[in-house]
Amino acid sequence: MFENLSERLERSFKILKGEGKITEINVAETLKDIRRALLDADVNYKVAKTFTDEVKQKALGQNVLTAVKPGQLLVKIVHDELARLMGSTASDLVLESRPSVILMSGLQGSGKTTFSGKLANWQKTKKNRKPLLVACDVYRPAAIEQLKVVGESVGVDVYTEPGNMNPVEIAQNALREAKQKEYNLVIVDTAGRLAVDEQMMNEIANLKEALHPDETLFVVDSMTGQDAVNTAKEFNERLDFSGIVLTKLDGDTRGGAALSIRTVVDKPIKFIGTGEKMDALDVFHPERMADRILGMGDIVSLVERAQEQYDEEEARRLQKKIAKNKFDFNDFLKQIQQIKKMGNIKELASMIPGVGKTLKDVDINDDAFKSIEAIIYSMTPYERANPACLNQSRRTRIAAGSGTKLQEVNRILKQFEQMRKMMRMMTDSKMNTMLNNMKNMSMPR
Numbered sequence: 255m256f257e258n259l260s261e262r263l264e265r266s267f268k269i270l271k272g273e274g275k276i277t278e279i280n281v282a283e284t285l286k287d288i289r290r291a292l293l294d295a296d297v298n299y300k301v302a303k304t305f306t307d308e309v310k311q312k313a314l315g316q317n318v319l320t321a322v323k324p325g326q327l328l329v330k331i332v333h334d335e336l337a338r339l340m341g342s343t344a345s346d347l348v349l350e351s352r353p354s355v356i357l358m359s360g361l362q363g364s365g366k367t368t369f370s371g372k373l374a375n376w377q378k379t380k381k382n383r384k385p386l387l388v389a390c391d392v393y394r395p396a397a398i399e400q401l402k403v404v405g406e407s408v409g410v411d412v413y414t415e416p417g418n419m420n421p422v423e424i425a426q427n428a429l430r431e432a433k434q435k436e437y438n439l440v441i442v443d444t445a446g447r448l449a450v451d452e453q454m455m456n457e458i459a460n461l462k463e464a465l466h467p468d469e470t471l472f473v474v475d476s477m478t479g480q481d482a483v484n485t486a487k488e489f490n491e492r493l494d495f496s497g498i499v500l501t502k503l504d505g506d507t508r509g510g511a512a513l514s515i516r517t518v519v520d521k522p523i524k525f526i527g528t529g530e531k532m533d534a535l536d537v538f539h540p541e542r543m544a545d546r547i548l549g550m551g552d553i554v555s556l557v558e559r560a561q562e563q564y565d566e567e568e569a570r571r572l573q574k575k576i577a578k579n580k581f582d583f584n585d586f587l588k589q590i591q592q593i594k595k596m597g598n599i600k601e602l603a604s605m606i607p608g609v610g611k612t613l614k615d616v617d618i619n620d621d622a623f624k625s626i627e628a629i630i631y632s633m634t635p636y637e638r639a640n641p642a643c644l645n646q647s648r649r650t651r652i653a654a655g656s657g658t659k660l661q662e663v664n665r666i667l668k669q670f671e672q673m674r675k676m677m678r679m680m681t682d683s684k685m686n687t688m689l690n691n692m693k694n695m696s697m698p699r
Contacts, residue, residue: 388441
């Protein structure tokens with residue numbers, strides 16, 4: 255996502271390298287290159303031109319500080335403008351009704367059904383709501399079955415009426431069911447439709463009128479580029495939706511839709527889909543996305559994902575074990591499983607500033623931990639709790655049991671021991687620092 259745009263922008267900023275100050279002449283060449291980079295990323299032409307005009311105006315009006323180079327100042331201005339272009343701040347769902355209703359809209363194949371399941375899962379696990387998915391796509395073969403499978407995978411109930419071809423009637427019945435059974439959120443999955451299909455557009459307009467949804471979300475496939483922006487504009491004129499969802503941002507997308515759509519339809523991007531798994535859903539943060547576009551990483555999102563998997567009690571227990579040099583393979587296995595829950599390894603690494611560019615052409619397999627897990631699972635409970643007992647014969651047996659080579663088992667054990675030593679040193683260092691601070695504290699007179 256945005257890899258080509260990031261590279262092009264980085265090259266654009268290098269034009270100012272070595273310049274003593276920003277002038278109309280040297281900034282013009284940089285901005286021409288930035289505009290080309292935006293157009294290559296499939297950003298709307300008018301949006302790209304307005305963007306570079308705004309950057310130029312702000313850049314020429316700035317006094318360059320002695321400690322800040324012109325290139326660095328321009329990066330800051332471009333960053334702020336990118337964030338403003340995408341909406342400046344994150345926009346939350348406004349769900350005030352009981353039950354609250356979210357209506358999905360969009361083209362066929364944009365990912366509405368999958369996103370409906372992701373959103374239901376997100377609301378259930380993070381917002382403690384009780385959602386009900388409603389199958390109102392009565393035209394696409396197996397659409398109802400797909401929603402059932404999605405609902406089952408996230409543990410959310412799905413309301414269906416087999417044989418009923420009236421989506422408005424189905425949705426109204428589902429709403430009554432939700433009130434009776436105390437669901438506090440109803441997510442209505444609708445059929446994909448073209449803006450030129452008058453009958454289908456009337457149908458979703460009738461759905462909105464009948465349900466009075468708290469949120470009407472337009473789900474768009476970000477890989478369709480400018481077509482996505484044009485479609486959003488047409489849908490908005492008919493539906494007046496409240497927010498946008500960008501799906502498939504983990505694919506080979508140039509990112510033009512994310513940068514253009516907010517300006518063209520004047521509606522906030524609320525969520526982005528970042529993978530196929532049901533937890534691959536993120537709230538859209540314009541500033542963080544601007545950081546990632548400019549190769550600055552996204553440490554805040556990385557920390558948030560880590561905090562979701564963080565167990566304070568478990569952390570305290572682990573710290574005590576490390577201090578006593580009792581960290582074993584059972585603990586190691588738990589740490590691996592927590593990292594895996596955080597998401598795609600390459601995506602996580604790209605959130606670290608400076609790492610994304612380095613990993614561009616590196617293929618990181620999501621199954622990278624499988625051989626380590628196989629080795630640990632091939633150990634006996636005693637061996638996992640007592641790594642020191644792993645002699646040559648035990649290692650040979652573990653290699654055979656895990657389907658790996660003895661050299662790989664030896665390498666994993668060596669790395670595990672090095673990690674244990676490093677963790678112990680870090681714990682000792684913290685303890686020494688705390689003791690020194692206590693010694694250096696002045697006693698009250």
